Amino acid sequence: MQIPAIIRIKNLRLRTYIGIKEEEINNRQDVIINAVIHCQAQAAVESNIIEDALNYRTICKAIIKRVEDQRFALLERMTYEILELVMAHPDVLKGEVEVDKVGALRYSDSVSMALGGARTERGGPWEAGF
Numbered sequence: 001m002q003i004p005a006i007i008r009i010k011n012l013r014l015r016t017y018i019g020i021k022e023e024e025i026n027n028r029q030d031v032i033i034n035a036v037i038h039c040q041a042q043a044a045v046e047s048n049i050i051e052d053a054l055n056y057r058t059i060c061k062a063i064i065k066r067v068e069d070q071r072f073a074l075l076e077r078m079t080y081e082i083l084e085l086v087m088a089h090p091d092v093l094k095g096e097v098e099v100d101k102v103g104a105l106r107y108s109d110s111v112s113m114a115l116g117g118a119r120t121e122r123g124g125p126w127e128a129g130f
């Protein structure tokens with residue numbers, strides 16, 4: 001029996017260098033990251049042990065390290081690098097990442113970029129798209 005699952009990492013709040021203006025190059029800014037991760041959960045459901053699960057903590061820690069260690073000019077690049085980290089796990093069948101740049105535009109709460117990826121079989125190559 002297959003048990004399709006969706007793991008959602010919600011509102012991961014980090015600070016990093018993101019932007020093209022001098023002020024953005026010299027100062028960290030708040031970003032909010034949301035990731036939607038589609039996988040199969042039957043092994044984890046049946047065994048109830050973490051080794052059989054797509055460990056969302058592992059993915060989250062990888063995102064935190066990449067975002068806090070890197071400098072990014074464009075939201076496109078930052079979002080894609082996070083999507084690559086998500087899709088690097090062969091058990092991820094489909095992933096979507098959205099990055100909000102808080103206060104990026106005057107009079108708005110934030111601006112966000114969303115990118116997606118999918119693979120047709122476990123461990124196979126993935127392509128960008130929704």
Ligand SMILES: Nc1nc2c(c(=O)[nH]1)N=C([C@H](O)[C@@H](O)COP(=O)(O)OP(=O)(O)OP(=O)(O)O)CN2
Pocket residue numbers: 050053054055056057058060
């Ligand atoms: N697919 C799953 N992955 C993980 C599960 C799960 O149930 N299914 N559960 C966990 C942990 O229980 C997680 O929820 C808490 O882990 P932790 O407190 O270590 O996460 P933190 O990010 O707070 O870790 P810190 O080291 O305290 O920063 C993990 N994966």
